[in-house]
Amino acid sequence: MICVVIGRTRHKMVQIEIQEAAKRGAGMIEVRLDFLAKAPDFARLLEDKPCALVATVRRQPDGGRWTGNEEARRMLLRQAVVAGFDWVDLETDVADDIRRYKDVKRIVSYHNLQEVPADLEKVYARMCNQDPDVVKLAVTATRPSDNLRLLDLLKNPAKPTVALCMGDLGAPSRVLAGKYGAPFTYAAFNKERGIAPGLISFDELMRVYRYEEVNADTAVYGVVGDPVAQSLGPLVHNTAFRKLGIDAVYVPFRVPRGDLEAFLINFARIPVRGYSITIPHKEAAIAAAKQRQPAVTLVQAANTLVHGPDGFTAYNTDFDAARESVLANLPHLSGGELGGLKGRTVLLLGAGGAARAVAHALHDTGALVTIANRTPDKAQRLAEEVGCRYLPWEDRHRVLCELLVNCTSIGMHPNLDEMPVHVSMLKSDLTVFDTVYNPEHTLLIKEAREHGCQVLTGVDMFVRQAAMQFQLFTGKEAPVDTMRKAVKRALSPVTLRDDE
Numbered sequence: 001m002i003c004v005v006i007g008r009t010r011h012k013m014v015q016i017e018i019q020e021a022a023k024r025g026a027g028m029i030e031v032r033l034d035f036l037a038k039a040p041d042f043a044r045l046l047e048d049k050p051c052a053l054v055a056t057v058r059r060q061p062d063g064g065r066w067t068g069n070e071e072a073r074r075m076l077l078r079q080a081v082v083a084g085f086d087w088v089d090l091e092t093d094v095a096d097d098i099r100r101y102k103d104v105k106r107i108v109s110y111h112n113l114q115e116v117p118a119d120l121e122k123v124y125a126r127m128c129n130q131d132p133d134v135v136k137l138a139v140t141a142t143r144p145s146d147n148l149r150l151l152d153l154l155k156n157p158a159k160p161t162v163a164l165c166m167g168d169l170g171a172p173s174r175v176l177a178g179k180y181g182a183p184f185t186y187a188a189f190n191k192e193r194g195i196a197p198g199l200i201s202f203d204e205l206m207r208v209y210r211y212e213e214v215n216a217d218t219a220v221y222g223v224v225g226d227p228v229a230q231s232l233g234p235l236v237h238n239t240a241f242r243k244l245g246i247d248a249v250y251v252p253f254r255v256p257r258g259d260l261e262a263f264l265i266n267f268a269r270i271p272v273r274g275y276s277i278t279i280p281h282k283e284a285a286i287a288a289a290k291q292r293q294p295a296v297t298l299v300q301a302a303n304t305l306v307h308g309p310d311g312f313t314a315y316n317t318d319f320d321a322a323r324e325s326v327l328a329n330l331p332h333l334s335g336g337e338l339g340g341l342k343g344r345t346v347l348l349l350g351a352g353g354a355a356r357a358v359a360h361a362l363h364d365t366g367a368l369v370t371i372a373n374r375t376p377d378k379a380q381r382l383a384e385e386v387g388c389r390y391l392p393w394e395d396r397h398r399v400l401c402e403l404l405v406n407c408t409s410i411g412m413h414p415n416l417d418e419m420p421v422h423v424s425m426l427k428s429d430l431t432v433f434d435t436v437y438n439p440e441h442t443l444l445i446k447e448a449r450e451h452g453c454q455v456l457t458g459v460d461m462f463v464r465q466a467a468m469q470f471q472l473f474t475g476k477e478a479p480v481d482t483m484r485k486a487v488k489r490a491l492s493p494v495t496l497r498d499d500e
């Protein structure tokens with residue numbers, strides 16, 4: 001079950017959101033009374049109550065907005081209980097002072113906005129003796145393994161327990177709570193209201209993660225990177241699981257640089273069956289794997305880890321996706337897939353992770369690749385490794401080429417008004433492939449189109465590499481069209497509802 005948290009300053013908005021959340025499937029709703037600008041009018045808040053309501057008045061040190069004194073806060077909690085709320089949230093330090101009232105249920109809670117305290121288990125044991133119907137622990141993850149510490153508490157709880165990590169390191173504990181038997185998890189009706197750090201929106205938890213379907217048998221996959229909050233991986237993979245009716249969930253794991261190995265060992269106990277790997281772990285992922293696909297050795301980077309009986313195998317689906325995307329979408333250059341890009345001149349901008357995969361892939365199809373990168377040493381190193389030419393960044397406009405490939409992050413959100421070359425380079429006989437996919441239609445793509453160039457956006461490559469990962473994860477053919485639609489919808493300025 002999901003407990004939807006509503007925090008608004010106006011009663012009217014609280015009333016509207018209570019009805020809307022219930023209509024969308026909320027099992028219970030927490031009303032954050034500390035958000036209200038005026039003294040709560042309980043009759044209004046409880047009018048037409050569509051599901052169980054929780055009364056909470058959170059203090060500032062616990063992440064709330066309550067500015068009054070403690071005596072007034074406790075009075076408000078007692079009034080809420082008498083007025084007809086079904087549940088009341090009482091912090092562990094006040095729970096002994098506010099006694100049970102009739103059949104109103106008690107959440108005894110503990111919040112820590114700094115860390116997971118060393119004595120968490122002791123705190124938990126004490127809370128279990130405070131007459132709770134549910135014990136709630138909300139602490140701040142400072143490392144990925146904190147998620148496991150909280151999820152462990154859910155395994156054999158002395159009382160029904162909700163235990164989660166706040167912050168973006170804590171997303172796994174929120175999504176996987178149902179797998180470990182938590183009676184409910186929390187979600188925000190309005191994520192942008194800043195109710196609690198890392199609180200996932202109700203819509204996302206329902207529609208992307210399908211939280212209500214996550215159970216003990218649900219297989220777990222995920223994306224590992226830093227940052228990962230903006231990753232489209234959860235959307236695209238969870239959409240594919242849903243489409244094929246696979247009991248699996250794909251979770252964002254923020255893992256800081258240097259922590260990959262320890263993370264993989266720790267999370268083996270969930271277990272996590274496969275990972276998408278993104279910046280900054282693409283090289284470290286190779287060391288973590290027992291086996292590697294030839295493209296990984298060639299590119300010296302992995303974007304996928306799949307767990308099998310002999311440990312992890314590393315793959316690089318960017319390499320295959322780049323090649324296939326160009327061959328399938330630019331037949332005027334490839335002469336059909338069999339022809340490859342033999343003898344075609346390509347200027348490739350960038351020498352980072354994407355550039356490595358694309359440079360090797362295009363060179364592999366016979367293209368004559370020249371690399372230009374802002375940091376010249378990196379261009380030189382990559383060119384020597386691939387066996388192609390390189391140029392100083394300043395000379396990129398002097399190259400005569402048939403295909404221009406942007407593998408820099410120039411033009412990527414939020415720098416929408418930047419492009420990696422001058423418009424004078426965009427002649428109608430040039431083909432432009434921009435690997436940037438957020439936004440899909442970068443300034444480079446728009447200008448190239450306007451100047452009569454053939455164009456290819458990064459979305460096709462992105463969807464292909466995700467589809468290949470999906471097949472490696474599940475052994476099933478990926479629902480590519482569904483995945484593409486989900487990505488395009490997420491990237492479109494006007495996002496439509498997904499009613500598939």
Ligand code: NAP
Binds near residue numbers: 378408
């Ligand atoms: P990365 O490893 O961080 O590399 C970034 C590249 O961009 C480097 O070559 C960097 O040059 C260059 N760069 C950044 N800002 C620049 C600026 N202001 N002027 C000139 N050069 C600049 O990142 P990545 O993983 O390769 O990703 C690069 C882009 O590819 C991103 O937009 C990403 O979304 C896209 N991508 C697309 C796909 C897909 O499937 N379509 C897959 C992966 C990546 P320096 O070396 O000088 O820093």
